[in-house]
Amino acid sequence: MKQVPFNPEELNLFFKQLWKKSLNPFWICKPIAGDFEMVLANPAALKLDPLQKPGTKFSELIATGKYPDGILDGYHKCLADKLPLEFEQTPVVNGKEYLFRTFLVPIVNDNDEVTHIWGTSHNLTDFIDPQRELLMINQYLDAKVQERTEQLNQAMKRLEKLTITDELTQLANRRYFDDALQKEIARAKRNNQPLALIYFDIDYFKTFNDTYGHTAGDKCLKRVAQVLSHHAQRAADVVARYGGEEFVMLLPNLNCQQALQVAERVRTEVAGLRIPNQETEAKVVTISAGVAVIKESSFNADTLLKLADNALYQSKSNGRNCSLIAS
Ligand SMILES: Nc1nc2c(ncn2[C@@H]2O[C@H](COP(=O)(O)OP(=O)(O)OP(=O)(O)O)[C@@H](O)[C@H]2O)c(=O)[nH]1
Numbered sequence: 001m002k003q004v005p006f007n008p009e010e011l012n013l014f015f016k017q018l019w020k021k022s023l024n025p026f027w028i029c030k031p032i033a034g035d036f037e038m039v040l041a042n043p044a045a046l047k048l049d050p051l052q053k054p055g056t057k058f059s060e061l062i063a064t065g066k067y068p069d070g071i072l073d074g075y076h077k078c079l080a081d082k083l084p085l086e087f088e089q090t091p092v093v094n095g096k097e098y099l100f101r102t103f104l105v106p107i108v109n110d111n112d113e114v115t116h117i118w119g120t121s122h123n124l125t126d127f128i129d130p131q132r133e134l135l136m137i138n139q140y141l142d143a144k145v146q147e148r149t150e151q152l153n154q155a156m157k158r159l160e161k162l163t164i165t166d167e168l169t170q171l172a173n174r175r176y177f178d179d180a181l182q183k184e185i186a187r188a189k190r191n192n193q194p195l196a197l198i199y200f201d202i203d204y205f206k207t208f209n210d211t212y213g214h215t216a217g218d219k220c221l222k223r224v225a226q227v228l229s230h231h232a233q234r235a236a237d238v239v240a241r242y243g244g245e246e247f248v249m250l251l252p253n254l255n256c257q258q259a260l261q262v263a264e265r266v267r268t269e270v271a272g273l274r275i276p277n278q279e280t281e282a283k284v285v286t287i288s289a290g291v292a293v294i295k296e297s298s299f300n301a302d303t304l305l306k307l308a309d310n311a312l313y314q315s316k317s318n319g320r321n322c323s324l325i326a327s
Contacts (some may be wrong), residue, residue: 004142024123027052028107029075030116033318035059036075038132039116049091063224067091078104079114089121166241168218171223177248181301184236184252188294195294196251196259199308200228203286203320204279205245209280220285221245227269231262248308256293256325263289263323271321286321288312293325 006014019026025045028038036058045052051061058075061067068090078085089167100121107116124194164176172180181197188195202224209217221241228247232239238250249266251259267287275285290311292304307326315324 013273024120024233025212026118026120029058031075031114032057036072036117060136061134061136065092065189065300074102075117078106078117082108082112082114088124095142097128099128121170121270169222169241171225171229171247172238172240174240177238177242177250178301180240180250181304184238184250185294185299185301185304188252189297189299193253194255195304196254196256197292197294197304197308198249198251198259198263198266198323199242199290199305199312200249200263200287201289201312201316202245202270203307203316204277204287207279208277208285212276223275224285224287225272225274227273230269231266236251248305254293256291259291259293260323260325263291267321267323281319282321288303288315288320289323290315291325293322 008194019042020041023044025042027041027045027046028039030039038052038054038056038058040054041052047063049066051064058072062069062071071089074085074087083106085104087102089098089102091098091100091281101124102119102121106114106120107118109115164172166173184195187193191318202220205217205220212220225239225241225247228239228249232249232251234252240248240250242248249262251262254262267289271282271284271289273285274284277285280286290313292307292311294304311324311326315322318324
């Protein structure tokens with residue numbers, strides 16, 4: 001469809017109304033000795049800042065401190081490039097921060113000189129607060145997610161610990177030990193290093209329970225567990241409660257004699273607790289131990305456990321309160 005052009009009179013009326021009624025600020029300025037001077041500003045512009053009246057230099061506007069320092073850059077660029085330009089401005093008027101998207105259009109004469117610059121702005125201030133609010137909500141949500149993730153990780157760790165810990169003694173449980181045993185056997189074979197396993201069993205514990213009661217029995221188990229822990233100090237050492245009054249200790253890179261020494265230290269220290277048990281020869285709680293060390297590459301967990309168990313059986317047969325190496 002062919003456009004019907006305005007005649008000059010209509011056009012004049014059109015622009016007059018646009019200039020007067022627009023809610024967007026319009027202004028026309030001209031370059032003047034490195035500065036710019038306001039030539040005309042519409043009511044919307046004057047409402048925003050009455051200082052934008054004709055004759056005001058931009059350097060005067062900047063001197064009020066309401067406008068950001070870089071405000072002239074856009075005008076200079078428009079002047080130099082002779083091209084329309086848009087940029088954002090954040091003036092502070094009466095203590096309130098505004099956000100404007102400003103558009104500049106160079107007015108060029110027949111000699112290709114920029115005589116004026118026409119400017120207009122869109123007031124985007126209303127978007128500032130929701131944007132900030134959104135940012136704050138996002139930051140809050142991020143922090144919450146992080147907090148919850150941390151709580152979840154902690155809970156997972158606690159749960160993980162529960163599944164591998166013996167509740168009464170707080171030593172590792174059998175499940176953890178069996179797993180560790182497989183890993184350590186593989187490592188010992190890989191590194192061609194010895195791996196010692198000690199099987200401990202409290203002597204006449206049934207009689208202890210029958211005589212002193214189950215609660216005293218529990219207390220005794222805890223104290224023995226503490227002794228065992230003290231003697232499995234290296235990072236790779238594992239001590240676990242294997243059954244009721246049975247404990248196991250895994251000592252990587254220790255030979256038979258070294259492991260026997262550990263077993264003997266534990267045995268001596270347990271007797272040294274001097275927890276009464278009328279059934280034993282020493283009349284105190286004692287412990288017996290069986291030591292086994294991985295010897296050949298054909299060794300597996302069952303073989304090692306069986307050897308240590310056999311040695312423990314020998315210790316029991318030999319009168320208890322002693323440690324023997326598997327033969
Ligand atoms: N208090 C208490 N007793 C337990 C627990 N677990 C196992 N027992 C007891 O430990 C005792 C083990 O007894 P036995 O296997 O007969 O062995 P023992 O009396 O120690 O005899 P020897 O090993 O031959 O010296 C049983 O009476 C079990 O009830 C526990 O968690 N707490």
